[in-house]
Amino acid sequence: MGKHKVKVGIIGGSGLNDPDILEGRIEHKVSTPFGEPSDCLIEGKISGVSCVLLARHGRKHDIMPSKVNYRANIWALKTLGCTHVIASTATGSLQEDIAPGDLVLLDSFVDRTKSRESTFFDNSYSELMGVCHVPMDPAFCPETRQLFLEAASKLGLKMRPTGTCVTIEGPRFSSKAESLLYKSWGIQLVNMTMVPEVCLAKEAGLCYAAVAMATDYDCWRDKEGSVCVSEVLATFKQNVAKVTKLFKEVVPMIGGHEWDSTIDDLKSLVSSGFMSAPQ
Numbered sequence: 336m337g338k339h340k341v342k343v344g345i346i347g348g349s350g351l352n353d354p355d356i357l358e359g360r361i362e363h364k365v366s367t368p369f370g371e372p373s374d375c376l377i378e379g380k381i382s383g384v385s386c387v388l389l390a391r392h393g394r395k396h397d398i399m400p401s402k403v404n405y406r407a408n409i410w411a412l413k414t415l416g417c418t419h420v421i422a423s424t425a426t427g428s429l430q431e432d433i434a435p436g437d438l439v440l441l442d443s444f445v446d447r448t449k450s451r452e453s454t455f456f457d458n459s460y461s462e463l464m465g466v467c468h469v470p471m472d473p474a475f476c477p478e479t480r481q482l483f484l485e486a487a488s489k490l491g492l493k494m495r496p497t498g499t500c501v502t503i504e505g506p507r508f509s510s511k512a513e514s515l516l517y518k519s520w521g522i523q524l525v526n527m528t529m530v531p532e533v534c535l536a537k538e539a540g541l542c543y544a545a546v547a548m549a550t551d552y553d554c555w556r557d558k559e560g561s562v563c564v565s566e567v568l569a570t571f572k573q574n575v576a577k578v579t580k581l582f583k584e585v586v587p588m589i590g591g592h593e594w595d596s597t598i599d600d601l602k603s604l605v606s607s608g609f610m611s612a613p614q
């Protein structure tokens with residue numbers, strides 16, 4: 336076993352918050368220097384591996400994407416000892432060949448958010464002072480992504496191995512011009528929550544991977560009407576079992592893997608991002 340004890344944070348998007356996936360559950364109410372997370376964190380095990388489940392929008396799904404305290408969520412998972420975060424997210428598809436219900440393992444993002452606290456390094460917390468620039472390539476943890484690919488293949492589950500997601504501010508959906516613009520940029524998916532979650536996980540030194548589920552075709556397609564909430568929720572509900580199965584498969588694989596160099600490298604990446612005063 337490596338020096339880092341693996342613990343997997345699971346951030347459930349709309350519809351993937353079922354605590355029954357964890358055995359021996361205990362609830363933690365965690366406060367952070369950045370405020371309160373979306374809800375209690377539920378700790379338990381999947382196949383003997385420690386996990387912590389957090390509902391991104393709260394268990395009552397009453398926190399809208401712009402108001403999710405992403406910093407508190409990531410900090411709370413880190414505080415409970417998580418080394419990894421695996422997340423699910425509902426997304427609109429910007430490509431004909433990604434149909435509602437399809438899964439995509441994200442590998443990059445485009446940030447179109449406007450009003451979110453998106454860094455821990457804004458000098459608001461006395462223990463994290465200084466100017467820090469963290470690289471966002473690769474945005475998602477390559478080793479964790481590789482295990483996801485192997486898990487999907489073991490299960491015979493169809494999952495697109497790469498995909499870029501543009502995160503919009505919301506809560507409104509995109510206009511047709513916006514949707515066509517993102518599509519013309521070659522982006523595959525659109526959502527409202529991936530940024531800044533992925534950025535903060537990296538700043539916190541957590542191995543982060545996210546599985547996107549396409550729930551709709553947004554509004555770029557002439558032959559289809561515009562996306563609506565009931566469509567998003569219905570498609571997510573119909574396909575959530577696939578994501579749950581995938582997460583249950585990947586967690587023991589993460590638990591059985593050696594992470595020392597990956598975690599140490601992430602830590603030094605963040606430390607080397609600090610600007611030092613000119614000599």
Ligand code: ADE
Binds near residue numbers: 426428554567
């Ligand atoms: N989440 C699910 N579908 C979406 C869409 N079309 N746009 C933004 N976020 C979404």
